[in-house]
Amino acid sequence: MKKVHSDIVQFRGTHYDFGFMQGELLKQSYILPNRRKQRSATSRQLMINEAEAQQMLTSFAPRVWDEINGLADSLGWKMHDAIREFGGYYMEYTRSGCSIFTQSNFMVRNYDSSPEGYEGRFALYQPTDGGYATIGPTMQITGRTDGLNEKGLVMGYNFINRRNSEDGFICNMIGRLVLENCATIDEAIELLKELPHRRSFSYVLLDRSGKSVVVEASPRSVVMREANVSTNHFELLTEENRYQTDDSKRREQTMQLQGQSLTDAYSAFRLLNDSDQGVFSTKYSTASGTLHTASYFPHSLEVGFAIGPDRLPLMLDFHQWLQGNRLYAKRINGKIDTKLPFVHMAEV
Numbered sequence: 001m002k003k004v005h006s007d008i009v010q011f012r013g014t015h016y017d018f019g020f021m022q023g024e025l026l027k028q029s030y031i032l033p034n035r036r037k038q039r040s041a042t043s044r045q046l047m048i049n050e051a052e053a054q055q056m057l058t059s060f061a062p063r064v065w066d067e068i069n070g071l072a073d074s075l076g077w078k079m080h081d082a083i084r085e086f087g088g089y090y091m092e093y094t095r096s097g098c099s100i101f102t103q104s105n106f107m108v109r110n111y112d113s114s115p116e117g118y119e120g121r122f123a124l125y126q127p128t129d130g131g132y133a134t135i136g137p138t139m140q141i142t143g144r145t146d147g148l149n150e151k152g153l154v155m156g157y158n159f160i161n162r163r164n165s166e167d168g169f170i171c172n173m174i175g176r177l178v179l180e181n182c183a184t185i186d187e188a189i190e191l192l193k194e195l196p197h198r199r200s201f202s203y204v205l206l207d208r209s210g211k212s213v214v215v216e217a218s219p220r221s222v223v224m225r226e227a228n229v230s231t232n233h234f235e236l237l238t239e240e241n242r243y244q245t246d247d248s249k250r251r252e253q254t255m256q257l258q259g260q261s262l263t264d265a266y267s268a269f270r271l272l273n274d275s276d277q278g279v280f281s282t283k284y285s286t287a288s289g290t291l292h293t294a295s296y297f298p299h300s301l302e303v304g305f306a307i308g309p310d311r312l313p314l315m316l317d318f319h320q321w322l323q324g325n326r327l328y329a330k331r332i333n334g335k336i337d338t339k340l341p342f343v344h345m346a347e348v
Contacts, residue, residue, distance in 0.1 A: 001335040004307050004342055005120060006137065006292070008330055010321070012126040015063040019070025022141060026075065031119050031141075034343045035085070038116065050080055052167065053089040060169070060195060061177055063131050064088075064142055071141070086142045088173025090198060096159040097248075097288035099272060099279050100230045101255050104210030106265040108295045109146050109156040110272045110279060111137070114287035115336065120344035122305065122332060124321055126150075131180040135303055135318045137292060143172025144179060150322055151183035152208040152298035158230050160200040161242050166219035168196035174217075178203065185213055193222045200240045204230045208298045216240075229255045254278045265304075269295050275309040282309075284338040291336065307334025 009025065011018050026032055057065045072082035083089075097112030119138060126133040136147020146156035155178050157171045169177070174195055182188040185205045192203060192215050200218040214227045218240045225236060232248035233241045255271065262268050272279045273293040281290045295304035295313060301322070304313030314332050321327060341348045 001308075001337050002339075004115075004334050004336050004345070006122045006305075006307060006332040007120060007344075008327060008332065009121055009123040009138075010327060011124070012128065014129040015066040015127060015131075016070040018125060018127070019067035020074040021070075023071045023074025026071075026141070029344060030347055031344050032075075032085070034348045037348060038343075049090065049167070050083055053083050053087050054079075056089050056169070056196065057083070057087055061173070063127065063129065063180070064173070064176065066129075067142055086140060088140055088143050088176070089169050090167050097232055097281055097283070097290075098156070098158045099251050099255065100156045100158060100204045101259055101268050101272060102204065102206050102212040102228045103262070103265075103268070104212075105299060106268065106295055106297050107154045107156060107204065107206045107212070108265065108268045108272050108293065109204075110281070110290045111145050111292050111294070112281050112283075112288045112290045114289070115284055115291065115338055115340040115342045116348070117287075118291050118342055118344070120342060124318070124327065126322065127180075132183070133322055134176075134179045135316070135321075136179070137294070137305075139172035140170075142176060143170070144175040145172055146175065146294055146296070147179050148296040148298070148301065148303060148318060149179045149183075150301070150318075152301065153179065153182055153184065153188060154206040154296040154298055155179055155188070156204045156294075158202040158204070158232050160202060160216075160218070160232060160234055161240055162199050163242075164219065164240075165199055166196070168198040168219055170198045171201045174201075174203070178205075183207075185209065185211060189213070189215060189224055192217055197222070200234070200237070202230050202234065206296070206298060229259065251279050265295055265297070269293065269304060269313055273306055273309060273311060273313075280309050282337060284336070284340055289336075289338065292334075305332055307332060308336040
């Protein structure tokens with residue numbers, strides 16, 4: 001078992017200042033040099049049209065654009081490089097797994113992907129220049145893999161397919177935009193219909209109404225269905241599915257069957273996090289192993305978070321943090337059974 005951690009990042013202020021602060025942190029991190037090596041190894045062009053990306057960011061995410069400017073200034077980078085690294089538009093993204101279970105007052109989510117793409121950052125951000133305060137793990141620094149905002153909106157996404165991609169935002173930036181700009185499920189659905197999508201993903205949403213929906217989004221269509229379980233296949237846009245959906249359907253059926261008898265959030269957390277329940281995945285070599293399990297509570301604004309299997313969640317009180325109280329924890333520690341390197345922990 002390899003010891004793994006996520007660093008907790010806390011900030012209150014403007015988006016530009018948030019970006020600048022993150023740039024200072026990244027100067028001491030392995031993340032950026034390791035990402036450069038990964039790009040060189042794959043020899044893939046990560047962005048085709050910088051002008052289009054800038055236009056999309058300034059149109060749909062002007063405050064995130066300020067954050068990227070802060071990152072660029074702190075790191076001494078040209079904007080071309082900052083957009084490519086942090087813009088979340090028209091970029092390659094490692095495929096992933098993921099399982100999500102909801103009830104009226106909580107969401108529990110397994111984030112399944114490759115350790116080599118997991119940057120180990122968990123951010124609490126309260127902006128002073130517009131947008132809702134958010135809490136959740138980051139991806140590509142500016143994006144979010146899942147999370148909760150101050151209005152009690154919860155979001156998590158599931159990978160579906162990378163075939164037939166088009167120009168658009170990738171999943172983690174879409175997650176960030178939903179959490180920072182939407183107070184309710186209805187607002188989030190409208191935004192998801194408006195945004196251009198790079199890949200096919202399901203976005204699972206829960207708010208204080210107690211309703212849970214799965215938004216099936218591809219570059220060609222966005223539709224919604226009410227559901228409390230989601231894995232890695234569409235139920236409505238079936239033409240967008242991968243050829244192999246057996247494991248996705250198995251995890252879905254496991255959660256549906258066992259979820260019928262669950263009465264509390266901790267039992268749901270155990271269903272997804274325990275290694276012997278059939279939902280937690282150890283397929284790290286195929287970019288679909290479970291890296292973290294998170295639980296989000298829209299009414300109390302609490303978050304539970306664990307890295308690796310068979311662990312108690314570290315409970316974080318976002319409501320108290322919003323009142324001005326600082327979290328004293330600096331890291332979330334865990335263990336994962338893999339030999340693959342984590343991009344934030346050592347030189348790869």
